[in-house]
Amino acid sequence: MSTTAIDTQVALNGTLNRSASPPRSAGVQVTDYDNRQTVGKITVDNPKMTCREVNVYYGEKHAIKNVSLDIGANEVIAFIGPSGCGKSTFIRCLNRMNDTIPSARVTGLIKLDEDDIHAKEIDVVQLRARVGMVFQKPNPFPKSIYENVAYGPRIHGMVNTKAELDDLVRESLERAGLIKEVEKRMLEPGTSLSGGQQQRLCIARAIAVNPEVILMDEPCSALDPIATAKIEELIDELRENYTIVIVTHSMQQAARVSQRTAYFHLGDLIEIGDTDQIFTNPRHKLTEDYITGRFG
Amino acid sequence: MAISREAHTVKQFDVQLANLRNMVLEMGGLVEDQIKGAIAALDQEDANAAREVIARDRIINGLQIKADEDCVSIIALRQPLGGDLRMIMSLANSVTDLERIGDSAKKIARMTLQMYEGETSQPSAKLLRDVRPMAELASGMLRDCLDALARLDVEKALSIIHNDTELDQEFQSALRRLITYMMEDPRTIGHAINVVFIIKALERIGDHCTNIAEHIVYLVEGKNIQQRRNIDMNTILTLAQDEAESEAKG
Numbered sequence: 001m002s003t004t005a006i007d008t009q010v011a012l013n014g015t016l017n018r019s020a021s022p023p024r025s026a027g028v029q030v031t032d033y034d035n036r037q038t039v040g041k042i043t044v045d046n047p048k049m050t051c052r053e054v055n056v057y058y059g060e061k062h063a064i065k066n067v068s069l070d071i072g073a074n075e076v077i078a079f080i081g082p083s084g085c086g087k088s089t090f091i092r093c094l095n096r097m098n099d100t101i102p103s104a105r106v107t108g109l110i111k112l113d114e115d116d117i118h119a120k121e122i123d124v125v126q127l128r129a130r131v132g133m134v135f136q137k138p139n140p141f142p143k144s145i146y147e148n149v150a151y152g153p154r155i156h157g158m159v160n161t162k163a164e165l166d167d168l169v170r171e172s173l174e175r176a177g178l179i180k181e182v183e184k185r186m187l188e189p190g191t192s193l194s195g196g197q198q199q200r201l202c203i204a205r206a207i208a209v210n211p212e213v214i215l216m217d218e219p220c221s222a223l224d225p226i227a228t229a230k231i232e233e234l235i236d237e238l239r240e241n242y243t244i245v246i247v248t249h250s251m252q253q254a255a256r257v258s259q260r261t262a263y264f265h266l267g268d269l270i271e272i273g274d275t276d277q278i279f280t281n282p283r284h285k286l287t288e289d290y291i292t293g294r295f296g
Numbered sequence: 297m298a299i300s301r302e303a304h305t306v307k308q309f310d311v312q313l314a315n316l317r318n319m320v321l322e323m324g325g326l327v328e329d330q331i332k333g334a335i336a337a338l339d340q341e342d343a344n345a346a347r348e349v350i351a352r353d354r355i356i357n358g359l360q361i362k363a364d365e366d367c368v369s370i371i372a373l374r375q376p377l378g379g380d381l382r383m384i385m386s387l388a389n390s391v392t393d394l395e396r397i398g399d400s401a402k403k404i405a406r407m408t409l410q411m412y413e414g415e416t417s418q419p420s421a422k423l424l425r426d427v428r429p430m431a432e433l434a435s436g437m438l439r440d441c442l443d444a445l446a447r448l449d450v451e452k453a454l455s456i457i458h459n460d461t462e463l464d465q466e467f468q469s470a471l472r473r474l475i476t477y478m479m480e481d482p483r484t485i486g487h488a489i490n491v492v493f494i495i496k497a498l499e500r501i502g503d504h505c506t507n508i509a510e511h512i513v514y515l516v517e518g519k520n521i522q523q524r525r526n527i528d529m530n531t532i533l534t535l536a537q538d539e540a541e542s543e544a545k546g
Contacts (some may be wrong), residue, residue, distance in 0.1 A: 045445045224507065255377075276336065279381075280381060281378070281382070281518030282378050288300050288378045288379055289302060292376070292377055293306060293309065294302045294304050295305055
């Protein structure tokens with residue numbers, strides 16, 4: 001068995017040796033469009049999530065090709081890339097949202113701390129409480145503002161008394177920067193809020209169950225610049241307590257909110273690195289062409 | 297990533313970037329003419345030509361303002377990233393250096409006026425002996441800069457940084473000679489000081505060319521070599537290699 005094959009085996013068995021990550025070319029410049037090997041450092045010192053050789057198939061379509069990367073604890077990492085590059089598919093792997101798509105098949109290793117998220121003993125509902133998600137379009141439940149936030153903690157049995165629940169709802173809304181705007185209208189429907197407020201309500205709902213990681217799939221694309229700025233400020237504050245993965249089509253947004261950036265192209269992870277480096281001095285020609293607007 | 301030669305999806309962006317770069321190169325050409333004009337005026341003892349050089353400096357200052365405005369406007373309207381961003385920053389910085397080189401040419405013209413209209417006697421030829429070779433070195437450096445900028449040629453940019461050492465050495469020995477003349481014959485002091493200002497201006501031109509060369513290296517390679525000015529070229533390249541290797545290991 002070749003070394004690479006052994007490494008792959010080790011990775012897939014879950015007893016991952018960190019040096020077993022695929023070889024990568026750091027410090028070099030890739031000018032060949034066809035070279036799809038990831039450029040940049042995929043590992044971090046304190047990973048919250050570890051992904052190795054992740055592949056996703058939708059039926060015959062190979063949507064994610066052998067992607068390996070670490071997501072550091074308390075970092076904001078942005079996934080960028082053109083439509084159909086697989087960034088949303090990949091983010092959905094992180095809390096097994098692809099399980100809900102019958103034709104989707106995911107292979108490879110994804111770990112949350114030391115737990116393999118595909119292991120038999122993992123309860124997917126619990127997993128999604130640990131890895132929460134905020135979607136592109138604000139999608140509050142057709143319930144009151146209070147109930148939107150209270151629902152999660154209640155079904156997860158996180159609180160014992162009404163007073164505890166009240167406190168938790170209040171605290172979550174406060175952390176989401178929404179409390180001042182809604183404290184006098186807690187019983188009004190969540191859908192009565194503005195788009196930006198609804199999105200912050202969804203973030204409050206996600207953090208109410210005390211997740212460790214928050215996935216955001218284009219959280220601001222339906223919002224105006226002021227609401228966007230509020231969400232970005234919120235992301236920066238939330239970073240103290242959570243790890244955040246954000247998919248965005250706005251490169252300026254990725255640059256503003258994230259510490260690391262990963263660029264996807266047709267299912268390959270092309271380049272990953274410090275946000276500052278990716279946007280000032282990318283190493284792969286595909287990344288350079290994408291961020292400077294030279295595509296096709 | 298080296299600068300991409302592909303066209304932008306938004307073609308107007310390519311047009312704006314090309315216009316900006318052409319404007320900077322045009323400004324560079326004018327500045328080069330200014331140095332030549334100032335030295336010719338000095339050579340031919342032509343006060344009117346020196347006045348023309350001083351008057352033309354305004355055109356260069358105007359171009360600097362226009363180029364700066366265009367940089368700000370591109371940043372605001374296009375939000376450039378990657379190589380485009382480095383292009384804008386390098387051009388904006390180079391424009392500042394070009395304007396300063398223009399000021400140096402004006403300074404030489406001023407000194408020419410001072411020597412041939414302000415003083416009671418004419419300077420002796422030996423005082424001016426070092427000016428011409430230094431001027432040739434300095435304007436050669438500027439020409440190389442503009443060439444390297446037009447072709448995005450890193451090798452050439454690095455050789456300019458190397459050439460600056462030669463100009464600095466020329467300056468030091470010219471200065472020593474002038475001091476000797478002044479000690480030998482104190483009557484030369486007035487003119488000798490004017491000549492010191494001229495050779496200092498030429499030496500400054502070399503420094504600004506070095507800056508521009510550094511901006512070109514940053515533009516193409518994304519590496520900032522400004523802190524390493526006193527290290528020779530081989531050391532710069534070795535350091536860059538070491539950095540890449542240690543990154544590969546880490």
